[in-house]
Amino acid sequence: MRAFVVLSVVLASVSSVFAQTASAAAYATTEAPIAKAGVLANIGPSGSKSQGAKAGIVIASPSTSNPDYLYTWTRDSSLVFKALIDQYTSGIDTTLRGAIDNFFNAEKILQQVSNPSGTVSTGGLGEPKFNIDETAFTGAWGRPQRDGPALRATALITYANYLYSTGNTTFVSNTLWPVIKLDLDYAANNWNQTTFDLWEEVSSSSFFTTAVQHRSLREGATLATKLGVTSSASTYTSAASSLLCFLQSYWNPAGGYITANTGGGRSGKDANTVLTSIHTFDPAAGCDAVTFQPCSDKALSNLKVYVDSFRSIYGINSGIASNAAVATGRYPEDTYYNGNPWYLTTLAVAEQLYDALIVWNARGSLNVTSTSLAFFQQFSSSVTTGTYPSTSTTFTTLTSAVKTFADGFVAVVAKYTPSSGALSEQFDKSSGSQLSAADLTWSYAAALTAFEARNGTTFASWGAAGLTTSCSSSGSGSGGGSGSSGSVPVNFQETATTVYGENIFIVGSISPLGNWDPNSAIALSAANYPNWQVSISLPASTTFQYKYIRKYNGAVTWESDPNRSFTTPSSGSYNENDTWR
Numbered sequence: 001m002r003a004f005v006v007l008s009v010v011l012a013s014v015s016s017v018f019a020q021t022a023s024a025a026a027y028a029t030t031e032a033p034i035a036k037a038g039v040l041a042n043i044g045p046s047g048s049k050s051q052g053a054k055a056g057i058v059i060a061s062p063s064t065s066n067p068d069y070l071y072t073w074t075r076d077s078s079l080v081f082k083a084l085i086d087q088y089t090s091g092i093d094t095t096l097r098g099a100i101d102n103f104f105n106a107e108k109i110l111q112q113v114s115n116p117s118g119t120v121s122t123g124g125l126g127e128p129k130f131n132i133d134e135t136a137f138t139g140a141w142g143r144p145q146r147d148g149p150a151l152r153a154t155a156l157i158t159y160a161n162y163l164y165s166t167g168n169t170t171f172v173s174n175t176l177w178p179v180i181k182l183d184l185d186y187a188a189n190n191w192n193q194t195t196f197d198l199w200e201e202v203s204s205s206s207f208f209t210t211a212v213q214h215r216s217l218r219e220g221a222t223l224a225t226k227l228g229v230t231s232s233a234s235t236y237t238s239a240a241s242s243l244l245c246f247l248q249s250y251w252n253p254a255g256g257y258i259t260a261n262t263g264g265g266r267s268g269k270d271a272n273t274v275l276t277s278i279h280t281f282d283p284a285a286g287c288d289a290v291t292f293q294p295c296s297d298k299a300l301s302n303l304k305v306y307v308d309s310f311r312s313i314y315g316i317n318s319g320i321a322s323n324a325a326v327a328t329g330r331y332p333e334d335t336y337y338n339g340n341p342w343y344l345t346t347l348a349v350a351e352q353l354y355d356a357l358i359v360w361n362a363r364g365s366l367n368v369t370s371t372s373l374a375f376f377q378q379f380s381s382s383v384t385t386g387t388y389p390s391t392s393t394t395f396t397t398l399t400s401a402v403k404t405f406a407d408g409f410v411a412v413v414a415k416y417t418p419s420s421g422a423l424s425e426q427f428d429k430s431s432g433s434q435l436s437a438a439d440l441t442w443s444y445a446a447a448l449t450a451f452e453a454r455n456g457t458t459f460a461s462w463g464a465a466g467l468t469t470s471c472s473s474s475g476s477g478s479g480g481g482s483g484s485s486g487s488v489p490v491n492f493q494e495t496a497t498t499v500y501g502e503n504i505f506i507v508g509s510i511s512p513l514g515n516w517d518p519n520s521a522i523a524l525s526a527a528n529y530p531n532w533q534v535s536i537s538l539p540a541s542t543t544f545q546y547k548y549i550r551k552y553n554g555a556v557t558w559e560s561d562p563n564r565s566f567t568t569p570s571s572g573s574y575n576e577n578d579t580w581r
């Protein structure tokens with residue numbers, strides 16, 4: 001009897017493995033063309049579901065009520081076009097050039113549209129969404145969202161690098177670069193300011209935003225160097241170093257996961273972190289934890305904690321083994337539409353795992369550390385920490401289990417996809433039926449990139465290989481820890497009344513304060529108006545001069561003389577309180 005029981009368990013698990021893999025493979029085959037068509041239908045001017053959208057404008061969804069998503073978000077559009085630009089530049093789809101040029105031209109226009117976040121030079125690049133006729137959206141919203149410019153820069157840099165490699169260097173320097181530079185300057189100047197997160201709910205610092213800003217500035221510095229713009233290259237590299245230090249502070253060692261936002265009052269378990277891992281994947285960076293690569297021990301531990309947080313809260317996940325794939329959502333505390341699984345988050349989990357498999361197979365080894373042990377023990381309770389070469393049975397056991405696990409997430413998505421193949425934003429946590437916006441462009445793009453990772457397709461490196469930090473480890477992320485050795489955070493507060501559309505900046509005699517150049521001045525946040533505030537990482541024990549300036553419709557007004565003077569402390573942090581004069 002015992003033998004029979006064991007055998008039937010093995011057979012059941014083999015058949016479920018087979019079912020998941022077969023289901024994922026079949027789904028990738030049938031859904032890929034539907035997802036591609038779904039993306040293209042939502043892009044103006046000729047997309048079949050995007051009437052009224054100007055050329056190159058990506059609508060989030062054709063849905064006009066419950067919810068109204070007929071807008072263009074910089075984040076969604078840039079992620080969608082990154083996927084299309086990857087397809088074009090890698091030769092998967094050579095027909096996309098016109099659509100990409102339209103996208104570039106549309107974004108170039110949107111950059112210049114004055115909006116409630118400001119003008120192009122006063123913070124307007126942080127505006128999250130626009131009307132599809134390229135006018136400003138002026139209703140109340142969670143703004144600014146500082147991931148948008150970085151994601152747009154990343155998409156356009158991928159295109160620029162390709163055009164440069166084909167010899168079209170004049171177009172890159174004269175046409176693409178000025179647009180890319182605006183976004184990179186915005187990221188470099190504003191990375192240390194609060195932002196709404198990618199779900200547009202929490203205003204604090206956000207892991208996804210920090211990570212995509214870091215990525216954009218690294219590849220931006222490389223492009224700037226190639227184009228001979230060395231001053232920009234050094235500005236971007238310096239900001240990227242600070243960002244990489246700051247990125248480390250989101251790791252929660254006790255919980256074994258990445259805390260998604262510094263504010264928000266939630267657990268911090270959030271698809272934000274899994275999306276970061278796939279959107280900053282660099283196959284050349286191996287399993288580096290410093291950039292949270294998909295196969296890094298920290299990102300794998302995080303994935304398990306994130307996935308497990310949905311096992312007991314969604315009815316459709318009940319009865320599923322604790323080491324098998326489930327439907328996942330944005331974050332477990334979510335109440336939007338009552339809190340449900342999303343296609344793009346469940347697909348992101350699969351994609352992170354496929355990315356990890358790509359690297360393990362390419363490197364011919366897999367490492368189990370104390371940080372990733374719990375992740376791997378899901379698949380083999382006896383596994384211990386160590387390095388497993390591809391010739392070992394442990395490598396084979398673990399990689400095939402991870403592949404099955406990954407396919408399981410695609411199989412979950414397949415199970416809750418209607419026969420038409422249409423993907424909305426969410427599916428009901430109890431019934432599995434579709435909810436919220438129909439034909440969500442990002443859902444389709446998420447399917448495309450997950451399928452590409454599943455079949456082993458990779459795209460250009462962004463320069464993550466070999467990055468290290470030299471941050472002081474004190475503070476471990478609790479506010480006030482110094483950013484990098486030799487620097488201290490100084491919180492500048494300036495009390496100033498302003499008119500609508502006018503903003504306060506700080507500029508001074510050292511490079512983090514723009515070397516007196518008003519174009520490089522650092523914007524202050526008006527979150528506690530009329531107290532404008534910004535925290536800036538400055539070199540320790542350094543004396544410098546500075547002033548606050550006002551910018552209004554491009555005009556700059558300086559504070560009256562004399563210049564203000566300040567000496568940073570040797571360590572710790574400092575609050576400097578000033579009043580406009």
Ligand SMILES: *[C@@H]1O[C@H](CO)[C@@H](O)[C@H](O)[C@H]1NC(C)=O
Pocket residue numbers: 097101163168171
């Ligand atoms: C460079 O690429 C742009 C964008 O597609 C195109 O308009 C232009 O004709 C190209 N120039 C050359 C010399 O190929």
Ligand SMILES: *[C@@H]1O[C@H](CO)[C@@H](O)[C@H](O)[C@H]1NC(C)=O
Pocket residue numbers: 191192193194204205245246479480481482483489535536537
């Ligand atoms: C600014 O950077 C410092 C040092 O990395 C960090 O402690 C602080 O939380 C950051 N603030 C924001 C709003 O990003």
Ligand SMILES: *[C@@H]1O[C@H](CO)[C@@H](O)[C@H](O)[C@H]1NC(C)=O
Pocket residue numbers: 286287359360363365366367387
């Ligand atoms: C595993 O660790 C070894 C030794 O640190 C390293 O050389 C190798 O690149 C690692 N493999 C992967 C896939 O990270």
Ligand SMILES: *[C@@H]1O[C@H](CO)[C@@H](O)[C@H](O)[C@H]1NC(C)=O
Pocket residue numbers: 028032092448451452455457
């Ligand atoms: C990989 O998958 C993508 C998306 O389904 C597809 O476009 C591409 O042709 C596939 N590549 C290979 C080599 O199978």
Ligand SMILES: *[C@@H]1O[C@H](CO)[C@@H](O)[C@H](O)[C@H]1NC(C)=O
Pocket residue numbers: 509516545561562563
């Ligand atoms: C303030 O600093 C600038 C730049 O060094 C200098 O040109 C200016 O004369 C200074 N103002 C006063 C009143 O010293």
Ligand SMILES: *[C@@H]1O[C@H](CO)[C@@H](O)[C@H](O)[C@H]1NC(C)=O
Pocket residue numbers: 575576577
């Ligand atoms: C500046 O203001 C903050 C609170 O707004 C206060 O905690 C801090 O002590 C002040 N710093 C100085 C130097 O007065």
